[in-house]
Amino acid sequence: MENTPNGALSRRDVIKKTGQIxxxxxxxxxxxxxxxxxxxxxxEVALVGCGxxxxxxxxxxxxxxxxxxxxxxxxADVFPERLNAxxxxxxxxxxxxVEVPDDRKFIGFDGYQKAMDALKPGDVVILATPxxxxxxxxxxxxxxxxxxxxxKPVTVDGPSTRRMLQLAEAxxxxxxxxxxxxxxxxxxxRQELYRRIRDGxxxxxxxxxxxxxxxxxxxxGPRPAxxxxxxxxxxxxxxxxxxxxxxxxxxxxxxIDECCWMKDAWPVRAQGSGGRQYRGNNIDQNFDxxxxxxxxxxxxxxxxxxxxxxGCHQEFASYAHGTQGSAVISTSSHTPARCRIYRGHNVTxxxxxxxxxxxxxxxxxxxxDHLIDAIRRDRPYNEVRRGAEAxxxxxxxxxxxxxxxxxxxDEMLNHEHEFAPEVDRLTMASPAPLQLGTDGKYPQPQPxxxxxxxx
Numbered sequence: 380m381e382n383t384p385n386g387a388l389s390r391r392d393v394i395k396k397t398g399q400i401x402x403x404x405x406x407x408x409x410x411x412x413x414x415x416x417x418x419x420x421x422x423e424v425a426l427v428g429c430g431x432x433x434x435x436x437x438x439x440x441x442x443x444x445x446x447x448x449x450x451x452x453x454x455a456d457v458f459p460e461r462l463n464a465x466x467x468x469x470x471x472x473x474x475x476x477v478e479v480p481d482d483r484k485f486i487g488f489d490g491y492q493k494a495m496d497a498l499k500p501g502d503v504v505i506l507a508t509p510x511x512x513x514x515x516x517x518x519x520x521x522x523x524x525x526x527x528x529x530x531k532p533v534t535v536d537g538p539s540t541r542r543m544l545q546l547a548e549a550x551x552x553x554x555x556x557x558x559x560x561x562x563x564x565x566x567x568x569r570q571e572l573y574r575r576i577r578d579g580x581x582x583x584x585x586x587x588x589x590x591x592x593x594x595x596x597x598x599x600g601p602r603p604a605x606x607x608x609x610x611x612x613x614x615x616x617x618x619x620x621x622x623x624x625x626x627x628x629x630x631x632x633x634x635i636d637e638c639c640w641m642k643d644a645w646p647v648r649a650q651g652s653g654g655r656q657y658r659g660n661n662i663d664q665n666f667d668x669x670x671x672x673x674x675x676x677x678x679x680x681x682x683x684x685x686x687x688x689x690g691c692h693q694e695f696a697s698y699a700h701g702t703q704g705s706a707v708i709s710t711s712s713h714t715p716a717r718c719r720i721y722r723g724h725n726v727t728x729x730x731x732x733x734x735x736x737x738x739x740x741x742x743x744x745x746x747x748d749h750l751i752d753a754i755r756r757d758r759p760y761n762e763v764r765r766g767a768e769a770x771x772x773x774x775x776x777x778x779x780x781x782x783x784x785x786x787x788x789d790e791m792l793n794h795e796h797e798f799a800p801e802v803d804r805l806t807m808a809s810p811a812p813l814q815l816g817t818d819g820k821y822p823q824p825q826p827x828x829x830x831x832x833x834x
Contacts (some may be wrong), residue, residue: 380734382452383414383455391427393806396781397577409512417451420448421447421448421450422446422447422448422449422450422452422501422502422506422751422754422755423449423450423451423452423497423498423499423502424437424440424449424450424451424452424498424503424505424649425431425451425452425453425454425455425494425495425497425498425502425503425504425505426451426453426454426455426465426504426507427454427455427490427491427494427495427504427505427506427507427508428455428506428507428508428509428530429454429455429456429458429461429462429464429465429466429507430456430461430465430507431529432560433456433465433505433507433508433530434465434468434469434558434746435743436444436505436507436528437451437465437469437505438472438473439527439743439744439746440468440503440505440747440751441469441472441473441476441749442744442747442807443475443748443751443811445475445768446718446748446751446752446755447751447755449467449476449696449751449759450476450477450478451473451476451477451479451776452478452479452483452498452725453479453483453484453485453493453494453497453498454466454479454483454484454485454494455484455485455486455490455491455494455672456485456486456490456623457486457487457488457490457613457807458486458610458614459486459608462484462486463484464610466479466484470535471789472599473675476603477677481687482738483497483607487806487807488559488805488807488809490517491506491508491512491515491516494521495519495520495525498525500523500524500525501524501525501526501754502525502526503525503526503527503528503750503754504516504520504523504525504526504528505527505528505529506520506527506528506529506530506612507529507530507672509536509616509622509623510530510531510532510533510534510612510616510622510623510624510800511535511539511616511622511623511798511799511802512630512772512788513529513530513532513533513534513539513543513619514528514533514534514539514542514543514546514806515802515803517529517543517546517763518546519552520544520555520777521544521553521555524553524555524745525555526555526556526557526750526754527550527555527556527557527558527748528557528558528559528560528750529557529558529559529560529763529768530559530560530630531559531560531633531766531769532560532623532624532628532632532766532769532770532773532774533559533763533766533767533770534624534767534770534771534774535620535621535622535623535624535628535770535774536624536774536794536796536797536798537774537791537792537793537794537795537796538794538795538796538800539797539798540767540770540771540774541792543763543766543767543770544764544767545552546763547761547763547764547767548764550761550763551659551752551759551761551763554757554759555694555761555762556750556754556758556760556761557760557762557763558675558746558747558749558750558760558762559762559763559765560746561632561633561636561762561765561766561769562714562742562743562745562746563633563637563640563709563713563716563742564636564637564640564711564746564762564765565598565634565742565745565746565749566575566714566716566739566742566745567735567739567740567742567745568715568716568717568735568739569637569640569708569709569718569733569742569752571718572641572708572716572718572720572735573640573641574671574702575706575720575733576641576699576706576773577643579703579707580703580704580720580732580733581699581700581701581702581703581704581705581706581720582701582702582703582704583701583702584641584642584679584699584700584701585679585680585700585701585702586679586680586681586682586683586699586700586831587638587641587642587679587680587681587682587697587698587699587700587708588681588682588683588697588698588699588700588722588781589631589634589635589637589638589681589682589683589684589696589697590634590683590684590685590694590695590696590697591630591631591685591686591694591695592635592684592685592686592691592692592693592694592695593630593686593687593693593695594687594689594690594691594693595687595689595690596617596626596630596653596665596687597617597618597626597663597665597687598618598623598661598663598665598687599618599661599662599663600659600660600661600662601662601819603701606810607807608810608811608814609805609807609810610807611811612811612812612813613797615663616667617629617663618663618664618665619813619821620798620813620834621798621799621802621812621813622663622674622759622799622812622831623700624770624773624777625664625665625777626665626667626671626687627666627685627773627776627777627780628770628773628774628777631683631685631686631773631776632769632770632773633668633713634697634709634775635681635683635772635773636769636773637697637708638699639680639769639794640679640698640709641706641708642675642679642681643772644675644676644677645673645675645768645772646673646681646772646775646788647674647675647787647788648670648673648674648775648784648785648786648787649671649673649674649772649775649776649778649779649785649786650671650672650779650784650785651669651670651671651672651683651776651779651780652669652670652780652783652826653666653667653668653669653780653781653826654666654667654668654690655667655823657670657688660685662815662820662821663821664813664821664822664823664824664834665687666781666824667686667687667688668684668685668686668688668779669683669684669685669686669776669777669780670682670683670780671683671684671776671779671780672687673772673775679784683776689759693713695709695711696709696710696711697709698710699806699820700724703722703724704720704721704722704724704732705720705721705722705723705724705726705733705754706718706719706720706721707719707812708728713742714739714741714742714743715738715739716735716739717734717735717739718734718735719731719733719734719735720732720734771788771791771792772788774791775787775791776786776787777833778791778794778833780824781824781826781833781834782824782826782830782831782832782833783826783827783830784827784830786800796832796833798812799812822834
C-alpha cells in the first residue's frame with residue numbers, strides 16, 4: 380500500500396485495496412447467505428424515503444415488469460403526508476403492482492427496519508432518504524440479504540465515505556446487486572461519447588468543464604412553528620451539510636461524475652472559492668456560488684461552476700476539451716444529454732463532426748432495467764464503490780471552498796469531521812444534529828478563518 384503519514388488512507392489504497400480500510404466494519408460478526416432473486420418469479424420492493432426521487436425511483440422499478448413480475452409491498456418515511464402522497468401517485472400509475480396495506484406503511488426513523496422486515500432475501504429496497512442515512516439503511520439491508528437501489532450522494536463526509544466503502548465490499552461478498560442513482564453512466568449517448576473519447580476522437584483530454592448555474596437551490600429561512608428542529612432539517616435537507624452534504628453536493632455530483640468518467644480517473648486535489656449573497660432571511664448553511672478547480676494526477680484540470688442566484692445567466696452542462704477537438708457531455712439538464720463532438724473548441728454547427736443519433740433512452744429507466752436484469756440473471760452488479768468515490772470527490776471540492784485551502788483526495792478520505800455521528804440513533808424526539816447559533820443562524824463556513832473544518 381502507498382505510504383502516507385500515520386497510516387492514513389491514500390487514493391491508491393482506495394482504488395486498489397478498498398477492502399483493507401482500517402475502520403471497524405459496521406457488519407463485524409454478521410454471517411449471511413449468498414443471495415439473489417433469480418429463484419423466484421416475483422420481486423418485492425420496499426421504498427424507504429417517499430419524496431420526489433423515491434417516487435420517481437419506484438415508478439422506474441415497477442416499469443421493469445416486462446422482465447418479470449415486480450410489486451411494491453412496503454413504504455417508510457418520517458412524514459406521513461409525504462408517504463401518502465407517494466402512495467396515491469404510484470397507485471394511480473401501477474395499481475396492480477401496489478400491495479401496501481396500512482400495516483406496511485411505517486412512519487418514524489425506525490421505519491426503514493420495519494419496511495425491510497417485510498421483504499425476503501433477494502428482494503429490493505429503495506433507499507431515497509437524505510444521504511446522511513444511507514450507510515445506516517444500507518447496513519441493515521446487507522444484514523437482511525436485500526438487493527438495493529440507493530440515491531446519490533451516498534456519503535457526505537470522510538468518515539461516512541470510509542464506512543460506505545467497507546459496506547460496498549461486504550455487499551459484494553454477499554452477491555447483493557446494488558445500483559446507485561448516478562444514472563448518467565447508464566445513458567446510451569454518454570456511453571457512445573465515452574467510447575469515442577477513449578478512441579481518441581478529440582485527442583488527449585486537457586480540460587473538462589461543468590456548470591450548474593440555476594436560479595435557486597437550498598435556501599431556507601427560519602423554522603416553521605409546527606415542525607421540530609430535527610424534522611425541519613430533514614425536510615429541508617439540501618440546506619444542511621449533515622443531512623445532504625449541501626446543495627452543491629446534491630446538485631453537482633452528476634456533472635462531476637460524468638466528467639471524471641470521460642477522463643477515466645478521479646482528481647487528486649481541489650481548490651476553489653465561493654460565498655453568500657442576497658440572503659434575505661435565509662439562514663441555511665449553503666454558499667450561493669462555488670468555483671472549483673480539480674486537478675488529476677497527470678495535471679489535467681476539471682473546472683466546476685455552481686450558482687444559485689436568481690436573475691443571472693443560467694447554464695446546466697458539461698464539456699470536454701482535447702488536443703484535437705471538443706465534446707459536449709451533457710446539455711441543459713441530465714437528459715437528453717445530446718452528446719456531440721466538434722473539430723475545434725467552439726461549439727458551433729459549422730464545426731460539428733458527430734452527434735448521438737436518434738432518440739435517447741431515458742437513463743433513469745435504464746439504470747433500473749440494468750439492475751433488475753442483473754438480479755434476475757444473477758450477474759455481478761455493484762455500483763457502491765464508484766458512488767462513494769464520486770461522493771468523496773464532490774465533497775473534496777466543497778471542502779476546498781469552505782476552508783479556503785487546497786484539499787487532496789487523501790485528506791478528504793481521512794478527515795475526521797463526521798457531520799452527524801449520531802445519525803443511526805435518531806428518533807422523533809431527538810435534538811437535531813445542527814443547532815442555531817446565538818446569532819439566530821446555523822453555523823456556516825468561514826474560509827480562511829476556520830480552515831480545518833467546514834463549519
